Amino acid sequence: MNFERVFQTEQEAQQAAQITIQEILGNPRYLDRNKFQDLLQQYKQSNKELDDKISDTIKQQIDAINLTKNLMEQSFVNLQKAQQQIEDMNQEYIQSQQDHQKLQQYEKLATYRKNIGIMLDQMKYLFSVKEQIDKMNQQFQQGEEFYEQLNYKLIALTDIRDNLVEAVGQGTESKQDLQVILGEFGCLQEFETKFYDKLFSYFEDTLILSIEKPQLLIKILQIIETSDKIKVQKQKDTIFKYRAIKKIKEGIDKKFYNKLKDHKDAIMILENCKFTSQDLIQLLDHTIKCFPQHYDIFKVFEDSYRENIEKRILPFLEDEDQVTKSFGTLINLLSWLDSYNDLLSRVGQKAFSFIELIAKVKQYMPKFLEHVSSLIEDYSGKAISKDRLEQQTQNNIEKLIKNKQDLVTYFPEDIFHFVNQQFDILGKKLKGEIMIEFIREVCSTLSQIMKDEQKTFENDVPTVEEQGGLSPIFLLTLHINNYYKCLSYSNETMQYSLKFIEQKYHERIEQIFQIDLKNVFNECINKFLEKFVRIITTEVSNQIIPSLFSASWQNQDYMNQAISTIKDYLNDIQIIMLNQIHFNKLVKLAYKYLLQSYIEQLIYATQQLYGVPKGFFPKQLTNLAIFGTGENSKQIKEKKSGFQMVLTNRELLVPQMEQDKNVMLKFANQDHLQQLGKTSLANLDKYLTTLINSISKDKKEIDLAVLFQTYEQYASQVLEVIIQLRPDCDAQFKKQKLEQLQHLMK
Numbered sequence: 206m207n208f209e210r211v212f213q214t215e216q217e218a219q220q221a222a223q224i225t226i227q228e229i230l231g232n233p234r235y236l237d238r239n240k241f242q243d244l245l246q247q248y249k250q251s252n253k254e255l256d257d258k259i260s261d262t263i264k265q266q267i268d269a270i271n272l273t274k275n276l277m278e279q280s281f282v283n284l285q286k287a288q289q290q291i292e293d294m295n296q297e298y299i300q301s302q303q304d305h306q307k308l309q310q311y312e313k314l315a316t317y318r319k320n321i322g323i324m325l326d327q328m329k330y331l332f333s334v335k336e337q338i339d340k341m342n343q344q345f346q347q348g349e350e351f352y353e354q355l356n357y358k359l360i361a362l363t364d365i366r367d368n369l370v371e372a373v374g375q376g377t378e379s380k381q382d383l384q385v386i387l388g389e390f391g392c393l394q395e396f397e398t399k400f401y402d403k404l405f406s407y408f409e410d411t412l413i414l415s416i417e418k419p420q421l422l423i424k425i426l427q428i429i430e431t432s433d434k435i436k437v438q439k440q441k442d443t444i445f446k447y448r449a450i451k452k453i454k455e456g457i458d459k460k461f462y463n464k465l466k467d468h469k470d471a472i473m474i475l476e477n478c479k480f481t482s483q484d485l486i487q488l489l490d491h492t493i494k495c496f497p498q499h500y501d502i503f504k505v506f507e508d509s510y511r512e513n514i515e516k517r518i519l520p521f522l523e524d525e526d527q528v529t530k531s532f533g534t535l536i537n538l539l540s541w542l543d544s545y546n547d548l549l550s551r552v553g554q555k556a557f558s559f560i561e562l563i564a565k566v567k568q569y570m571p572k573f574l575e576h577v578s579s580l581i582e583d584y585s586g587k588a589i590s591k592d593r594l595e596q597q598t599q600n601n602i603e604k605l606i607k608n609k610q611d612l613v614t615y616f617p618e619d620i621f622h623f624v625n626q627q628f629d630i631l632g633k634k635l636k637g638e639i640m641i642e643f644i645r646e647v648c649s650t651l652s653q654i655m656k657d658e659q660k661t662f663e664n665d666v667p668t669v670e671e672q673g674g675l676s677p678i679f680l681l682t683l684h685i686n687n688y689y690k691c692l693s694y695s696n697e698t699m700q701y702s703l704k705f706i707e708q709k710y711h712e713r714i715e716q717i718f719q720i721d722l723k724n725v726f727n728e729c730i731n732k733f734l735e736k737f738v739r740i741i742t743t744e745v746s747n748q749i750i751p752s753l754f755s756a757s758w759q760n761q762d763y764m765n766q767a768i769s770t771i772k773d774y775l776n777d778i779q780i781i782m783l784n785q786i787h788f789n790k791l792v793k794l795a796y797k798y799l800l801q802s803y804i805e806q807l808i809y810a811t812q813q814l815y816g817v818p819k820g821f822f823p824k825q826l827t828n829l830a831i832f833g834t835g836e837n838s839k840q841i842k843e844k845k846s847g848f849q850m851v852l853t854n855r856e857l858l859v860p861q862m863e864q865d866k867n868v869m870l871k872f873a874n875q876d877h878l879q880q881l882g883k884t885s886l887a888n889l890d891k892y893l894t895t896l897i898n899s900i901s902k903d904k905k906e907i908d909l910a911v912l913f914q915t916y917e918q919y920a921s922q923v924l925e926v927i928i929q930l931r932p933d934c935d936a937q938f939k940k941q942k943l944e945q946l947q948h949l950m951k
Contacts, residue, residue, distance in 0.1 A: 334362065338392045345400060349421055352404065356428045359397055360435060366390045401448075404428065408449050409456035412484055415492035422495045430497065446500070453502075454509050461513040471521040471534045474514075475541045481510050482548050507549075515562050522565045532573050539566055540634030570639060577627070577643065578650040584623050585654045592616040602679050612683050612781045617690035621698055624651070628698070632705030640706050645717050652725035655691065659684075659729040663736050678740055678778060685733045686783045692726045730787060738794045741774035746802065746827040753806045753865075756847025759857065764865040768872045771795050775877075792880035796873065800892050801825045803865070804919055807896075810848050811926045818925040852930055859901040866893040891915060899927045904934055909946045921946055 341358055344351040369386050404425050407414055414422045426449075433443040468474050488506055496502040518538065522528060528535055542559055595601070596614035605612050624647060635643050662684055666677050699718040703711050745767045752763055775792060782788045805823040812821055823829065851857055873886055881889070895915045899907050907927065913920045924946055928934040 334389060335392050337362065338396050341396060345396075345403075349424070353424060353428060355400060356431065359393075359400060360432070362390075362393050363397065366393060401445075405448055405452045408452035409459065411453050411456065412487055412492055415495050416487060419491065419495050426496060450500070450505055453505060457506065457509040458513060465517060471518055472537055474517050475537055478514055478541070481514075482545065484510075485548060511559055511562075515559065518562060519565065522562075522569075525569075528569055529572055529576075532576050535566060535569055535573060536631060536634045538562075539636075539639065542566070543634075543636040567639075570642065574642060574646040577646050580627075581624070581647065581650045582654060585620055585651075588616050588619045588623075589654075589658060597680060597683065602683060606679070606781060611686065611783060612679070613686045613690055613783070614683065617687050617694055620651070621691070621694035624698055625701055628702055628705060632702070635705075637707070637710070641710060641713060641717070644702055644714055645721060648717055648721035651695075652722050655688065655729055656725060659688075659732055663732060666736065666740070678737065678774065679781065681733060681737055681740065682778055682781050685730055685737070685787055686781075688726050688730045688733065689784045689787060692723060692730075695722050695726065731790070734787065734791050734794055737778075737791055738798050741771060741778075741795065742798055742802075743827070745770055745799070746825070748828075750802050750806050750826060751828045753803065754810050754848060754851050754858075755844065756850060758851060758861060762864075762868070764868040767799060768869060771799070772872065772876060789880040792877050793885055796869075796877070796881065796885070796889060798825060799869070800889065801919075803893075804896070804916065804923065808919070808922045808926050811852060811929055814845065814849055814852065815929055817929055818922040821922050855901060855930070858930070859897055862893065862897050862900075866890070866897065869893070896923065896927075899923075900930055904931060904938070907942065909942065909949055913946065913949050920950065 337358070341355055344355055366386070407422065407425055411422070429445040429449055432445045436443045436445075464477050464480065465474055468477055485503075485506070488503060492506075493502055521534070542563055545559070592614050596616070601614075602612065604610075627647065631643060632640075662681075666681065695718060699715065703714060706714060749763050749767045749770070752758060752761065775788075775795065778791065779788055782791070802825045805826050808818065808821055809823050809826060809829070812818060851861075870886070870890060873881055873889060878886065892915055895908075895911055899912065907924075909924070912924055916923045921943065924942060925939070928939045928942065
């Protein structure tokens with residue numbers, strides 16, 4: 206049967222009870238009468254035993270409560286007795302208070318008696334203090350060997366004196382006794398002062414003492430160490446070490462005063478401060494070995510030296526007018542500081558000295574660099590003026606050519622000799638970043654001077670008449686040769702400057718010379734070469750190029766005339782130009798000019814006849830009056846007809862262009878292959894062949910990529926000319942090709 210079931214309603218419970226009763230009545234086990242009687246009897250027996258246990262438990266609890274009650278009553282009685290005893294003790298204390306006061310007085314008397322006993326034990330020394338001091342004076346006079354022994358005696362006597370003073374106390378009643386004791390020990394105070402004054406006087410010249418009598422210095426330092434340790438044991442301030450350091454600094458100050466008292470000028474001060482370097486070396490070799498490490502004696506000396514030097518030099522640096530009038534003093538100061546720091550580094554010390562002084566000096570570096578730039582500008586200006594008046598003359602140039610001497614003047618050598626002199630003067634005095642900035646300023650100033658000179662000459666090239674019948678190409682060659690010499694001398698000066706600076710800075714110096722100087726010389730030379738080409742092609746530009754693609758083009762070998770003219774100039778120049786590379790560049794520029802002029806003449810003639818390409822303006826052509834200036838309308842009409850006849854007839858145009866190409870290639874191969882090289886020669890061939898093929902062959906073979914690669918900035922104009930000269934190209938074809946080319950050029 207499940208007796209653990211939980212019923213939700215009373216009705217459910219009644220129903221379950223009825224079912225259970227029926228099950229019991231129907232179960233034969235429950236109908237056994239004897240068994241029921243047994244169970245009932247067991248139940249009664251259990252109830253009786255439980256009642257007995259409850260009765261026993263209650264009785265025990267009552268007994269415990271009674272016992273607790275008795276204990277509490279006894280405790281209360283004891284508490285009352287304790288309170289009474291405390292009250293009685295308070296009464297007894299009040300009655301014995303006077304006896305306590307008397308006891309305190311007895312304790313004071315006992316202490317005083319104890320002190321008196323100590324004093325009596327040590328009083329026997331009082332009567333021998335003067336005698337001992339006399340003996341100590343005798344030993345002191347005998348020399349340094351007794352210093353350590355005397356120091357121990359002094360410590361013992363001063364200890365006795367201090368103990369006696371402490372024993373007597375400082376009260377009013379003991380003042381008279383204290384005065385007596387101090388009076389008796391007066392001679393001790395005098396000797397103590399004399400003895401330690403003598404010891405510390407040795408520190409006035411510590412360096413000399415460490416060299417000549419290192420053992421004595423060590424002995425004195427041991428005495429100081431011992432004295433300070435005793436001070437520490439007595440919980441007193443240590444004074445001996447600090448007094449020694451103070452004396453060392455006073456000795457250094459005195460040394461600087463004696464060395465520099467007659468010198469107010471910064472240069473003379475630095476000159477007479479050279480002893481500091483030797484002192485620091487001696488300090489490391491001798492002095493530092495004598496001192497305990499905690500003295501940090503090297504720093505003591507270094508700091509004192511720095512303070513003495515700075516207080517004498519800084520006033521000079523505060524006067525800007527004085528500094529800018531004498532930059533030599535500033536450089537000497539920098540040199541001295543660098544040498545000093547180098548010395549510290551070599552001996553393994555960190556160079557932290559003169560930070561304020563170095564910072565002050567660096568404030569003047571921009572003005573110093575301006576001064577350097579001004580010096581170079583002044584010298585260069587005078588050298589250039591002298592060179593123009595004496596060297597760049599017709600007589601001198603003719604003399605050099607006649608004697609087959611190099612066509613150069615003295616200017617390059619003069620200016621770089623001057624620059625090298627500046628390195629001689631300053632190279633050993635400027636270090637590190639300051640030296641680098643000095644070199645940068647020199648290179649920058651020189652490059653600006655040479656650029657200005659190049660522009661001046663380029664804008665004012667003298668004519669043949671101004672040169673007395675001498676072609677300006679000789680003067681121009683002289684300038685190119687001079688700049689080439691400057692380039693060579695700049696390499697020598699760079700190598701020379703590297704001797705004055707540390708290896709780790711060499712790459713930076715080489716970059717400065719390359720970027721700030723050599724590149725500028727090369728740029729100027731290139732501009733001179735471009736000017737050269739314009740001069741030697743003047744005749745070709747004015748007289749030959751305008752006739753290309755005209756009616757007379759068929760009967761005159763204009764290309765042969767043009768190249769022959771240029772060749773004559775080049776032959777003369779090759780003899781007098783010093784650098785073959787520059788001559789090679791000149792030859793390449795000349796052929797480049799001829800090719801571009803050829804293309805521009807074709808474009809310009811087409812534009813004048815047909816109005817295309819629009820917006821084109823030639824860069825190389827100098828004579829744009831291809832139809833004649835001042836000619837009448839009939840003459841102009843005839844010339845236009847001649848150009849039109851050639852340009853509209855590919856049977857005439859293409860063969861003549863082929864002939865021009867062959868003439869140019871022939872000259873290039875025979876006379877200038879070495880200067881042009883095979884690559885440039887191939888490009889020359891491609892330049893003309895591409896144009897000829899684009900005009901003569903099928904329009905499908907017009908290669909826009911090749912056009913763009915070959916003609917670059919002329920590509921779109923060349924394409925318009927090609928289409929204009931081909932009768933088989935309509936407007937739609939032109940538009941399509943131009944759009945494709947524009948896409949390629951993006």
